Amino acid sequence: MANAEAHVEGQQHPIGIYFKIWALLFVLSAFSYAVDYYHLEGGLRWSLILIFMILKAGLIVAVFMHMMWERMALMCAILLPMTFIVVFIFLMTSEADYTFALRDFFFAVGGA
Amino acid sequence: MSQVQPGETALPEGMKGIVSDWSSDQRAFKGVPWGKAMMWVFLLSDTFIFSCFLLSYMTVRMTTTVAWPPVSEIFALSFGGEPIPLILIAIMTFILISSSGTMAMAVRFGYQRNRKATAILLVVTAIFGASFVGMQAFEWTKLILEEGVRPWGNPFGAAQFGSVFFMITGFHGFHVSVGVIFLLIVARKVIRGDYDKGTKGFFTSRPGNYEIVETMGLYWHFVDLVWIFIFAFFYLW
Numbered sequence: 025m026a027n028a029e030a031h032v033e034g035q036q037h038p039i040g041i042y043f044k045i046w047a048l049l050f051v052l053s054a055f056s057y058a059v060d061y062y063h064l065e066g067g068l069r070w071s072l073i074l075i076f077m078i079l080k081a082g083l084i085v086a087v088f089m090h091m092m093w094e095r096m097a098l099m100c101a102i103l104l105p106m107t108f109i110v111v112f113i114f115l116m117t118s119e120a121d122y123t124f125a126l127r128d129f130f131f132a133v134g135g136a
Numbered sequence: 137m138s139q140v141q142p143g144e145t146a147l148p149e150g151m152k153g154i155v156s157d158w159s160s161d162q163r164a165f166k167g168v169p170w171g172k173a174m175m176w177v178f179l180l181s182d183t184f185i186f187s188c189f190l191l192s193y194m195t196v197r198m199t200t201t202v203a204w205p206p207v208s209e210i211f212a213l214s215f216g217g218e219p220i221p222l223i224l225i226a227i228m229t230f231i232l233i234s235s236s237g238t239m240a241m242a243v244r245f246g247y248q249r250n251r252k253a254t255a256i257l258l259v260v261t262a263i264f265g266a267s268f269v270g271m272q273a274f275e276w277t278k279l280i281l282e283e284g285v286r287p288w289g290n291p292f293g294a295a296q297f298g299s300v301f302f303m304i305t306g307f308h309g310f311h312v313s314v315g316v317i318f319l320l321i322v323a324r325k326v327i328r329g330d331y332d333k334g335t336k337g338f339f340t341s342r343p344g345n346y347e348i349v350e351t352m353g354l355y356w357h358f359v360d361l362v363w364i365f366i367f368a369f370f371y372l373w
Contacts, residue, residue, distance in 0.1 A: 077364055
């Protein structure tokens, strides 16, 4: 792949791929809007929102930002640190659960 | 992408590529101009800023004992008939995605040295961006003046709603505004032929080339990327 484009300057790809991704992003956005429009609730709502969000973000990073054509060194240097945010999410959810439990307890019984 | 110059051997790909790139002298990011590598590093730091905002939003929303305001209804808009939930936010999403599409094509035409197409696409991207900021200003005005939402309270529910809304969408709108200004600057440089003649830029006083359009594009796509997360977590959740 890289060798075939070796002598072309910078990131040049067929324009069709941008139109395809553009259309795909429109469809995915319409789907995520439909999740709200049709009042889906609970686990189904949250998982659909997350799936469409991750697909859209992945398409933009991979194609529009050309990450799929970059070398592995840049990919890992940028994308690997971003995954550490997941750890932060787990930390904050457990902290938030604890705070909520405390508030629930003290607001309900006045701490007695 | 690896650019093989005459007299050079091809660079190894994949995991072997990581080891050889990082253990090589002088530069780890082969075939990537320094400005683009630095933009990626900046975007990584910006990712952490926005994830801190979204995580603090998650924390206040999880810990509040008061019900969270009905976001879908607050951002509903009626065009003469029944109010349509979240319609303005949906339009803003489509506008920002379209601006990403035109930006991606501007990068391509830049590398092909098609100055006119590049500049037109950059200006169209800037117009999309400016209309996005305009709609956001409309949304803020409506929320502040008509609904009485304040950073410390609102008539719908949990008080944290206002501060989270103004902080996150405000910071994102600021990013879009800065992007619009820089898009117009780059468009002017493209149409003037600065990147063909090697005119020195005001920022670095170095001659630029069409890689700057791609670096600009990375920033712009990132702004779109952040909006996707805000749309999912703040407006839809």
